[in-house]
Amino acid sequence: xxxxxxxxxxxxxxxxxxxxxxxxxxxxxxxxxxxxxxxxxxxxxxxxxxxxxxxxxxxxxxxxxxxxxxxxxxxxxxxxxxxxxxxxxxxxxxxxxxxxxxxxxxxxxxxxxxxxx
Amino acid sequence: xxxxxxxxxxxxxxxxxxxxxxxxxxxxxxxxxxxxxxxxxxxxxxxxxxxxxxxxxxxxxxxxxxxxxxxxxxxxxxxxxxxxxxxxxxxxxxxxxxxxxxxxxxxxxxxxxxxxxxxxxxxxxxxxxxxxxxxxxxxxxxxxxxxxxxxxxxxxxxxxxxxxxxxxxxxxxxxxxxxxxxxxxxxxxxxxxxxxxxxxxxxxxxxxxxxxxxxxxxxxxxxxxxxxxxxxxxxxxxxxxxxxxxxxxxxxxxxxxxxxxxxxxxxxxxxxxxxxxxxxxxxxxxxxxxxxxxxxxxxxxxxxxxxxxxxx
Numbered sequence: 534x535x536x537x538x539x540x541x542x543x544x545x546x547x548x549x550x551x552x553x554x555x556x557x558x559x560x561x562x563x564x565x566x567x568x569x570x571x572x573x574x575x576x577x578x579x580x581x582x583x584x585x586x587x588x589x590x591x592x593x594x595x596x597x598x599x600x601x602x603x604x605x606x607x608x609x610x611x612x613x614x615x616x617x618x619x620x621x622x623x624x625x626x627x628x629x630x631x632x633x634x635x636x637x638x639x640x641x642x643x644x645x646x647x648x649x650x
Numbered sequence: 651x652x653x654x655x656x657x658x659x660x661x662x663x664x665x666x667x668x669x670x671x672x673x674x675x676x677x678x679x680x681x682x683x684x685x686x687x688x689x690x691x692x693x694x695x696x697x698x699x700x701x702x703x704x705x706x707x708x709x710x711x712x713x714x715x716x717x718x719x720x721x722x723x724x725x726x727x728x729x730x731x732x733x734x735x736x737x738x739x740x741x742x743x744x745x746x747x748x749x750x751x752x753x754x755x756x757x758x759x760x761x762x763x764x765x766x767x768x769x770x771x772x773x774x775x776x777x778x779x780x781x782x783x784x785x786x787x788x789x790x791x792x793x794x795x796x797x798x799x800x801x802x803x804x805x806x807x808x809x810x811x812x813x814x815x816x817x818x819x820x821x822x823x824x825x826x827x828x829x830x831x832x833x834x835x836x837x838x839x840x841x842x843x844x845x846x847x848x849x850x851x852x853x854x855x856x857x858x859x860x861x862x863x864x865x866x867x868x869x870x871x872x873x874x875x876x877x878x879x880x881x882x883x884x885x886x887x888x889x890x891x892x893x894x895x896x897x898x899x900x901x902x903x904x905x906x907x908x909x910x911x912x913x914x915x916x917x918x919x920x921x922x923x924x925x926x927x928x929x930x931x932x933x934x935x936x937x938x939x940x941x942x943x944x945x946x947x948x949x950x951x952x953x954x955x956x957x958x959x960x961x962x
Contacts, residue, residue, distance in 0.1 A: 562918050564925040566899040576900040580921035585914050587907060587921055589900050 551647045553636060554605035555598055556581065561644065563599070584643050593619060594635055598644050608632055654697030658690065665689045669711070671702035675813070675824040675872050677764075678702045679756060682713040683748065685728060691749035691848055695827040695861055698869040710759040714752050717742060730755040732762070747851055750859050753829060757810055760824075761911035767822065768923045769911040770812035774821055774876070775804040778952050781821060781878040783812055783931070785909045788856075791886030791938065794834040797862050798941045799948060801842040806868040807876060811911070816919050819926050820875040828862040835860045837941060881906070881931045884938070892944055893937040902933035 555561065562580040577595035580587050590598065593615065600606070600614055615628045623631070639645050653661070653672060664670040665688070669680040674696075681692065702708075710732075717727045728748050729740035732755045743751050761769040773784040773796035782799075786792035793809055800806040807823035814821055830838055830847070835858060838845050846863035853859050883897060883905050897905075906924050907913055913920045938944040 562921060564922065566903055566925065567929045568899070576903075578900075578903060578921075578925060580918055582918055585917060587924075589903065 551649055552605045552607055553601055553611065553640075553645050553647050555602040555645050556583065556643060561598070561602065563595070579644065581643055586642070588642055588644065593631065594639070597632070597635060598639055601645055608636060611636075651701050652697065653693065653699050653701055656693075656701070658693060661693050662686055662689045665692075668704070669713075671704065671706065671708065672696055673700045673702045673872070674826055676822050677709040677760065677824075678706050679710040679712065679759075680708045681752065682711070683752070684716055685714055685745050685748045687745060688714055688748040688752055691861070692752070694846070694848065695749075695863050697863070698866045699872075709764070710756065712752065712755045712759055714748050714755070716745060732756075732759040747853055747859075749848065749861065750829070750851065750853065753827065753861065756826070760811055760813075764813075765912065765916065766816060768814040768816060768913065768916060768920050768927075770814060770906065771810065771909040771911055772812035773809050774807035774812040774823075774878075775799050776807060776876045777804045779877070780880065780952055781876045782880050782882060782948075783821070783878050783927075784882045784884050785905050786884040789831070789886070790884055791834070792884055793828055793830055794837055794886070794941060795884055795938070795944060797828050797830060797834070797838045797845070798841060798945050800828065800862075800865055800868065801838070801844055802945055802949070804948075805871055805876075806864050814878075814923055814927060815875070816916070816923050819878070819923065819930065821878055822875050823868070823872045825864045825868045825872045827864055830860050830862055832857045838862060841941060878927060878931050881928070881933045883933075883935045885936070886939065887937040888939050890937055890939050892940070892947060893935075894947060895935050897933035897935045899928050899933060901935075902931075903928050 560581055560583045562582065564578050566576045566578060568575045575592055577590050578587060579590060596618060597611055597615065612629045612632045615632060616625050640647060661670065665681065665683050669682040671678055671680050683689065712730065712732055714728055714730045717729060726745050727742035728745045728751065729742055730751045731740060770783065773792050775782045775796065784792050784796060796809050806825055807821060809828035811824060812821060835847065835850050839847060848861045850858040850860040881902055903924065906928060910920065936944060
């Protein structure tokens with residue numbers, strides 16, 4: 534299971550109609566930190582050149598932001614893609630909750646942006 | 651020519667004149683001051699450093715002066731002027747603390763303006779090809795450990811500023827004096843008879859402060875860069891036994907960024923440099939209370955060096 538401990542933002546409204554997309558790809562610079570025996574999950578770090586901030590993301594969170602670099606998606610699309618990618622490890626309900634918690638967080642970081650469809 | 655080859659009168663004359671040019675690692679620094687106390691302190695701490703020629707390009711110019719005017723005559727105060735600071739915003743200090751402020755000014759001048767390097771608030775040492783970067787906040791025992799290692803045969807690259815070359819990740823030495831505070835002054839004085847320390851001075855912010863002269867061998871190797879192999883976060887924990895644990899790379903990365911004086915100025919280059927550093931090093935955390943205990947630990951990590959020592 535994933536560690537959801539860092540993701541504590543409550544979602545106040547529905548984002549079903551919103552389309553999410555990554556900040557312009559040129560603004561995001563990715564790297565992976567070597568995993569050790571103690572870290573079962575690789576950690577990705579991303580530098581957002583517009584804000585100058587550096588963020589650490591767990592594997593699935595990084596995967597979602599990277600996925601949004603390729604194409605804009607709705608929350609439901611993201612959930613489906615996540616289940617498709619990590620299907621063996623996570624149920625659809627868990628994926629949905631994960632995405633619901635993650636999106637406001639990465640929005641606030643400036644890594645993704647959103648527009649109402 | 652080394653600074654130690656000049657007599658005190660000549661050093662004071664250069665200090666109060668055009669400035670004294672000293673080579674420290676990759677930088678040529680010009681020091682100017684009218685405070686005799688500083689000239690004597692610099693003569694003691696930087697005795698092994700080469701003097702640069704007057705015609706050489708100067709990377710850092712720093713002047714430490716006395717406040718003028720009637721007020722300054724009654725209440726003498728010094729101020730330090732690194733590049734980018736002006737007289738109006740300079741902090742005033744008692745002249746007896748001039749050496750400490752000069753060291754601070756040099757640190758500031760390097761981390762604020764030198765963008766060829768990711769500058770880390772760290773101690774850096776090397777032995778037998780093992781390059782240590784020691785991270786820790788003020789009061790965490792970083793300089794005490796650094797002094798103990800430097801006085802035990804490790805090559806000192808820096809006590810305060812780790813210079814990570816952005817082009818290749820190598821660490822450049824500075825080999826400047828080590829700043830020690832409060833109990834650590836006595837700890838190091840008792841630890842080694844080789845320790846050359848300035849007279850401790852009482853400061854308002856940090857308590858007692860003294861400087862340890864860098865080992866001559868470290869100064870002589872100030873142009874020899876080093877490949878980092880281990881990143882250590884250190885914490886002094888009074889009364890506790892030595893604890894050494896592997897450090898999660900993400901935790902090490904966060905410590906590294908917190909220690910990066912100019913990380914945010916460097917942008918993408920700083921990011922890639924930090925990632926490369928973390929991925930190329932073993933990361934450990936150390937809690938210690940007894941200096942000999944932690945020094946033994948590092949001695950055991952370098953078996954070849956220990957064997958060489960016991961054979962001589």
